Amino acid sequence: MKCAIVLKVAAVAVVAGLAGCQDLKPLQADVADLKSQVAKLQSDVAAAKSSADQASSTASAANQAASSAQSTANQALAAAQASQSAVDATNEKIDRMFKRSISK
Numbered sequence: 001m002k003c004a005i006v007l008k009v010a011a012v013a014v015v016a017g018l019a020g021c022q023d024l025k026p027l028q029a030d031v032a033d034l035k036s037q038v039a040k041l042q043s044d045v046a047a048a049k050s051s052a053d054q055a056s057s058t059a060s061a062a063n064q065a066a067s068s069a070q071s072t073a074n075q076a077l078a079a080a081q082a083s084q085s086a087v088d089a090t091n092e093k094i095d096r097m098f099k100r101s102i103s104k
Helices: 002-022 024-103
Strands: none
Touching: none
16 A cells, blocks of 8 residues: 555656656746846946946046146136235335325
8 A cells, every 4th residue: 555655656756747847948948038138237237337437537537627727726816816915015105105205
């Protein structure tokens, strides 16, 4: 009796195993589809990384240009302040000259 039950279970296992083998074709198609999707995603990630690197490089160049422009603006401000001081000193001298000439 035990032998018959074991035999029936083994037969069911063999049938189930063979039935499972027939379903491999759709799974293989799904695996192939997933592989192509992964390859596309890898390509997209590489393109996104390249774009990010290029944007970072552009931002760095813009930052450097902005720093250069700020430096130039600071130099222009210093020159303007020095010129204003010279103009103020000249105007003060002229005012003193006129005051002396009027007082004489």
